[in-house]
Amino acid sequence: MSITHTVKCFQHQNEYCLYDAKQIDDFSPNMLSALYWQKNKAVTGSAQGRGTTWFVKYTPKHNKQTQHWVLRHYYRGGLIGKLINDSYIFTGQTRTRAAQEFSLLAHMQALALPAPKPIAYRVVRSGLIYQADLLSTRIENAQDLVAILTTKSISPHLWQKIGATIKRFHHHNIYHHDLNAHNILIDEAENVFLIDFDRGEIRANNQSGWQKDNLDRLQRSFLKEQKQLLNFHWTHENWQLLLETYLSHAP
Known part of the structure; x- marks a missing residue:
């Protein structure tokens, strides 16, 4: 219903x-x-x-x-x-x-x-x-991605799941105004969720470059956390894997 x-x-x-x-x-x-x-x-x-x-x-x-x-x-x-x-x-x-x-x-x-x-x-x-x-x-038994990456690295498969999940939202024209690493949650079964859609909206595919803007914002958030945190298990290779999966994934 x-x-x-x-x-x-x-x-x-x-x-x-x-x-x-x-x-x-x-x-x-x-x-x-x-x-x-x-x-x-x-x-x-x-x-x-x-x-x-x-x-x-x-x-x-x-x-x-x-x-x-x-x-x-x-x-x-x-x-x-x-x-x-x-x-x-x-x-x-x-x-x-x-x-x-x-x-x-x-x-x-x-x-x-x-x-x-x-x-x-x-x-x-x-x-x-x-x-x-x-x-x-509330997403049960989940942590935000920053909290996880301060304690450990995650598998290549999970980076792929993150990229594929973001693509699902974009496929349905969902614009996330503040797509950052804190607004990605991972539960105990390694399911990926997006949260905090304040100022989010439905945008047309032909609207100029909003999908790339979302991804650029997310990359900047990883770089910011990497500079601020002593232990942050994120690398350029992780980002490339996320991005490659996003670009190749067909929901």
């Missing part, structure tokens, strides 16, 4: 939420706040980026099967992020960062691409300004 058939809306005053009723049977907008999970002792971990990403657990009232989710608040990057932090200009509900990422994640689920499932999002307006939060599924 497509996620679009199970999505419901919650709206109250300046707060607008969309959620997957198949995943949540007792939705509350408070679920888009870290404080809710802290009060319920349901925080299982966190990670630091522009802000804190929270890992939480949720047990539905009816089927009792615990789910593991990621809660992320939207923060601006770069110099403007130091000034405005987490506020955005409101130009329409469907054009908010949270709505667009939720929609893109749902689209990728319909294509069976290895990315998180969308659970819910919230947009809180204050005049012409909004703030937003997103809940998505």
Whole structure:
């Protein structure tokens, strides 16, 4: 069943939420706040980026099967992020960062691409300004590629799988705005996933060079980590193997 058939809306005053009723049977907008999970002792971990990403657990009232989710608040990057932090200009509900990422994640689920499932999002307006939060599924038993490469090298076959996975997304015209080594996850079975699709979008194949831009950004992230980390098991040969597989792979 497509996620679009199970999505419901919650709206109250300046707060607008969309959620997957198949995943949540007792939705509350408070679920888009870290404080809710802290009060319920349901925080299982966190990670630091522009802000804190929270890992939480949720047990539905009816089927009792615990789910593991990621809660992320939207923060601006770069110099403007130091000034405005987490506020955005409101130009329409469907054009908010949270709505667009939720929609893109749902689209990728319909294509069976290895990315998180969308659970819910919230947009809180204050005049012409909004703030937003997103809940998505957590990739179980997985680490980001940088964390792995700081401890060990990975096999040539796994580099090939990474290249083939990126090609699958590009084959379906999925543009990842921030494709870097931290946003590639590998689980215990060596399945490859892409995460964090903020500002991602569907782009036409004839749009100028965006696939190459994605790959160039990824290569720069490897080079950056190599300079900053004492032990980082990445070589130019690894990159060539990834790239050759990407170029030759036909999804």
